[in-house]
């Protein structure tokens with residue numbers, strides 16, 4: 037068995053009442069959730085190092101806006117200097133290297149999300165894009181970014197008037213053969229690039245997406261270009277650019293999101309990322325689809341890697357939020373009988389509000405851990421030029437999986453953060469609870485890297501195509517088997533709810549088979565709705581738009597929940613025996629908690645009649661809440677980062693709630709000093 041002594045023991049205190057009764061060892065569950073001991077060690081190394089560095093000390097009061105940006109930039113510089121990526125990683129496999137980078141990002145994210153976003157865009161997204169969209173001539177940018185850290189980049193796609201519909205971006209890059217340069221231009225303010233992270237104050241280069249126009253006037257669509265923005269020695273912006281900071285946001289204010297307008301700004305021809313298409317010196321456009329498998333691999337990489345990173349970070353935010361709320365609930369008492377007050381965690385309502393989110397935190401972690409491996413292995417094979425069977429179908433399937441799961445996880449974490457805040461009552465509203473920062477810093481993930489509602493439509497379209505193929509008796513184009521059950525359509529349609537006791541529901545078989553039935557029915561329902569719209573004489577686009585609500589609420593969400601269930605179940609089956617009972621309970625709790633949300637559709641589709649099914653599902657959820665109660669504090673111990681990272685007066689691992697609150701109150705700068713404005717407000721006019 038692995039030596040886990042690198043994980044510090046937890047201090048004893050009031051939480052021991054619950055910890056002592058746990059059915060498993062929390063450190064072993066922590067390792068099982070991380071999935072890789074080297075990566076877990078790396079996380080702890082990062083946290084230990086940063087805890088000792090005063091630059092990473094927490095501020096009891098939010099610093100002024102510019103100071104937040106300065107601190108974040110300095111923190112990023114310091115993280116670069118610490119060189120957390122082991123040297124040998126630069127020569128390691130793509131999959132291993134990417135997992136290491138993702139782990140570093142996650143460890144930093146739980147401490148200051150602004151730094152991790154800065155790092156993810158400025159270093160990793162950019163260097164990945166250079167590898168997948170660029171060619172040998174861009175390696176110098178790659179080395180300068182990832183090895184020497186001389187370049188801090190940004191990613192400029194969104195414009196003032198267009199975000200989700202990227203095709204209509206209006207920034208142009210027109211080729212001038214007389215100087216062998218592209219001339220980048222912004223026609224007006226509506227076409228200014230905006231929201232670009234790192235652009236406002238700090239980046240040296242941007243990865244710009246602009247319409248490529250050749251001298252014959254042909255527009256070849258959006259292409260990627262490396263565009264220098266600032267002198268790396270002085271951070272002065274170059275002439276021909278109008279660059280500004282977007283100002284204060286609701287969260288992540290350490291990031292300098294910026295806007296930019298280009299005034300006939302010239303860049304060398306070679307700065308076009310030319311893996312898939314190039315412009316010759318004399319201005320001829322050439323598409324070089326000589327290695328389609330590599331090109332598709334690159335496309336897959338670009339579409340999905342950033343979103344997988346966001347999902348991992350969502351797991352971390354969700355884990356932190358529920359850890360604070362559960363530790364609080366185990367130490368906070370209200371009401372009671374016979375002179376003894378009751379801890380909040382003993383109330384079924386409180387359990388019902390929180391434990392489903394705790395189960396989700398565990399299931400999502402297992403799901404994303406496993407899915408990331410599948411995804412990275414496939415990209416690695418494809419980038420290495422190995423044959424991957426049905427690659428283009430696999431690319432589409434991965435895109436559908438990511439496009440449905442990113443909404444599920446980001447919204448899931450947001451809902452949990454809000455519930456955790458409320459579950460801690462008034463104290464949850466204190467900055468020192470950290471729940472406000474967790475919530476507001478997490479919030480923009482539902483919008484960036486693809487707005488959740490827009491992404492989910494794309495997943496819905498793919499699902500409908502698979503259903504239509506299955507209905508017609510054709511093969512389902514899903515090499516990763518996420519909808520393999522569609523091959524069994526007739527049998528699934530005939531299935532029905534047959535359980536009589538809650539025990540029949542608390543099994544993976546019941547949950548998975550109910551999900552399969554539900555997905556089949558939702559597909560049928562959405563397909564029929566679409567056909568009915570077409571029969572009215574509407575265009576395909578109009579018909580699809582009229583089915584949007586069905587595609588998200590009633591289809592894509594359920595598909596994403598199903599994915600999280602089948603992947604996590606596979607992961608649970610490989611975990612050590614001691615952990616299986618608690619993991620299985622959390623699995624069932626999550627599955628039934630989600631099904632409760634789909635009761636309308638289960639009844640609407642005729643899976644059951646009468647009130648029995650709803651009653652049994654809800655009773656089973658409540659029973660499971662009560663069954664996991666004795667383990668739940670240890671479950672959040674496995675999920676939570678160390679106290680320094682969690683940074684919450686309510687969620688410290690010693691459980692000394694009121695002592696920690698007192699420390700937080702008393703340590704605020706100037707808390708007992710007379711306010712500087714007391715003269716203006718004293719009631720007596722004599723002063």
Ligand SMILES: Cc1cc2nc3c(=O)[nH]c(=O)nc-3n(C[C@H](O)[C@H](O)[C@H](O)COP(=O)(O)OP(=O)(O)OC[C@H]3O[C@@H](n4cnc5c(N)ncnc54)[C@H](O)[C@@H]3O)c2cc1C
Nearest residue numbers: 191192193194198199200231232233480484485487489490
């Ligand atoms: C903190 C933050 C950081 C960001 N960082 C970057 C960055 O570094 N680089 C960059 O290029 N961009 C960045 N963005 C921008 C982000 O990618 C866009 O905001 C996002 O793509 C959505 O585009 P939009 O804001 O134009 O919204 P819109 O596309 O205008 O959408 C507005 C709303 O309409 C809905 N909607 C849109 N189309 C449809 C439809 N067909 N049917 C139904 N509903 C629809 C959407 O769901 C959304 O709720 C960032 C944004 C934020 C908040």
